[in-house]
Amino acid sequence: MESMAKIGFFTDTYLPVIHGVTVSLETFRKSLEDLGHEVFIFAPRHHGYTDENPRVYRFRSIRVIRKPKMYFAFPFLPINHFRKITDIKLDIVHSHTPFSMGFLGKALAYYQKLPFIYTHHTHYPEYVKVYAKEKFLIPYLAKTLIKKHSNISNAVLAPSHKIKRELRSYGVKKPIYVLPTGVNQSIFKKSPENRQILRRELGISSKTKVLLFVGRMAKEKNLEFLIKMFREILNGKSNVLMLMVGDGPHLKNLYRIAKNLNLMKNIRFTGLISRETMPTFYQVADIFVFPSLTDTQGLVILEAIACGLPVVALKDDVLQEMVIDNKNGFLIEKSSAAIFAGQVLKILDDASLYERFSENSLKISRNFSNKNQAEKLLDIYKAALNSPVFKNTKNAREKILY
Numbered sequence: 001m002e003s004m005a006k007i008g009f010f011t012d013t014y015l016p017v018i019h020g021v022t023v024s025l026e027t028f029r030k031s032l033e034d035l036g037h038e039v040f041i042f043a044p045r046h047h048g049y050t051d052e053n054p055r056v057y058r059f060r061s062i063r064v065i066r067k068p069k070m071y072f073a074f075p076f077l078p079i080n081h082f083r084k085i086t087d088i089k090l091d092i093v094h095s096h097t098p099f100s101m102g103f104l105g106k107a108l109a110y111y112q113k114l115p116f117i118y119t120h121h122t123h124y125p126e127y128v129k130v131y132a133k134e135k136f137l138i139p140y141l142a143k144t145l146i147k148k149h150s151n152i153s154n155a156v157l158a159p160s161h162k163i164k165r166e167l168r169s170y171g172v173k174k175p176i177y178v179l180p181t182g183v184n185q186s187i188f189k190k191s192p193e194n195r196q197i198l199r200r201e202l203g204i205s206s207k208t209k210v211l212l213f214v215g216r217m218a219k220e221k222n223l224e225f226l227i228k229m230f231r232e233i234l235n236g237k238s239n240v241l242m243l244m245v246g247d248g249p250h251l252k253n254l255y256r257i258a259k260n261l262n263l264m265k266n267i268r269f270t271g272l273i274s275r276e277t278m279p280t281f282y283q284v285a286d287i288f289v290f291p292s293l294t295d296t297q298g299l300v301i302l303e304a305i306a307c308g309l310p311v312v313a314l315k316d317d318v319l320q321e322m323v324i325d326n327k328n329g330f331l332i333e334k335s336s337a338a339i340f341a342g343q344v345l346k347i348l349d350d351a352s353l354y355e356r357f358s359e360n361s362l363k364i365s366r367n368f369s370n371k372n373q374a375e376k377l378l379d380i381y382k383a384a385l386n387s388p389v390f391k392n393t394k395n396a397r398e399k400i401l402y
Contacts, residue, residue: 002132004036005091006037006038006040007032007039007040007090007091008039008085008092008093008105008108009025009041009042009094009343010042010096011097012043012071012099012101012102013070013096013097014041014043014044014056017069018272019047019216020296020299021096023118023275024096024297025041026379027181027184028371028374029041029181030370031373031376032377032378034371034374035369035374035375037308037378040055040090041053041055042057042059042105043058043073044058044071044072044073044100045058045059045060045071046061055178057085057387059073059078060073060078061073061074069378072099073104074100075100075104075107076104078293078399079374083208089112090114091114092115092117092381092385093115093334094118094119095117095149096118096121098120098145098146098148099145102118102149103231106149113390115154115381116153117154117155117157117381118149118150118156118157119223120146120158120167120296122296123296129207138402141244143170146170146172147170147171147172150167150170150174151171154291154387154389155174155176155177155380156172156174156177157176157179157380159178159179159180160296160298160318160320161178161320162316162318164176164178165317170295174203179373179376180368181299181370181373182370183299183369183374185369185370187284188279188303188306189279189307190308194280194283195283198283208240208241209239209286210240210241210284210286210287211240211241211242211285211287211289212242212243212281212285212286212288212304213242213244213245213289213290213291214245214246214281214282214303215245215300216247216266217244217246217247217248217249217250217251217269217291218367221248221250221294222292222314223244223250223254224254226242226289226291227258227261227263229291229341230242230263230266230341231261231337232340233344234266236345237345237349240348241266241267241268242266242267242289243268243270243284245273246271246272251271252306254269255269263391278303279307280304282306283307283311285309286305286354287310287311287344287348288300288301288309289344290312290319291340295316296318297318298318301313301319302322305361306362306365306368308361308362310347310361311329311330312340313329313330313331314335314340315332319331320366324364327364328357328358337378342349
């Protein structure tokens with residue numbers, strides 16, 4: 001590619017903090033760069049952390065939530081950063097937050113007459129109810145700000161149909177594209193060879209069936225339900241292990257609950273796992289279990305099916321197109337631990353059903369490769385640039401098109 005587009009990601013969440021937003025940003029950044037484009041990151045500063053990527057710009061910030069870490073940036077400090085940003089000559093401004101760095105992105109887009117795209121990653125009103133301990137005013141203000149930020153953009157991206165409907169309920173009028181984050185399927189993949197090696201390394205017998213949950217150990221993830229469900233599993237099948245991968249504010253409580261139920265011989269809480277070693281846990285597992293009803297896109301579901309895992313989950317719109325009931329798993333409509341456990345056991349006890357679900361997971365996952373999703377994102381950028389408002393951006397359009 002002779003020419004390349006310069007794309008700016010403006011975010012309040014980035015490395016070294018690792019969760020869904022960071023994973024999404026890094027996946028799209030790397031995929032866009034593989035396609036020949038340049039991606040610049042504008043994010044809050046984290047004391048003591050140094051970026052290896054020279055295209056990351058940091059801004060002074062304060063921490064507003066301790067765990068999970070969440071920072072609020074002062075988007076115009078240091079002031080020389082704004083001058084540096086204008087000198088980059090971005091072609092697209094892509095905001096990944098309606099808050100501090102999102103303000104900077106909009107200001108830059110307005111100043112340089114650039115397309116302004118917004119991705120709504122997080123269910124902020126529910127998030128602040130949990131972490132800000134305020135149930136009415138702050139959630140209302142968050143909805144109002146999200147609505148305004150969306151309606152001043154040229155296009156809005158939602159990671160799921162669930163979030164698209166939520167944004168419409170806030171009063172968002174602008175075009176909304178549903179675009180889940182893609183998965184690098186050269187890393188997240190089914191590997192029978194690795195499975196046996198990794199099981200030996202983790203001390204897991206080849207005869208043991210392994211259930212897996214990956215995610216933040218937080219109250220809103222409904223993990224107490226998962227532990228109670230697992231107790232039902234052990235009543236019918238003893239040679240089963242459940243891996244709960246991740247860290248979070250609810251981890252100690254979950255450990256205590258499992259201990260009180262005498263489940264610690266069959267549950268492993270791994271704590272925080274590096275992104276590089278994450279595929280290991282999918283490859284040793286047999287079934288992915290997912291009880292959350294608050295996720296905005298279920299990226300871990302896409303990683304699980306890319307590794308060929310059947311999925312058993314509580315039914316939620318966020319899983320649309322990723323988990324198809326009785327095709328690559330089961331969706332449980334009623335929040336019943338007994339029903340959930342029964343469907344898990346049904347897969348574990350039927351080898352042909354397991355193989356069918358596993359093969360279908362792999363087929364479905366191919367629709368969500370990181371390259372496919374990056375190309376869809378470029379199409380959205382192209383649609384914004386084709387708007388009559390940006391009729392003088394011919395060079396940027398050509399960079400995206402070719």
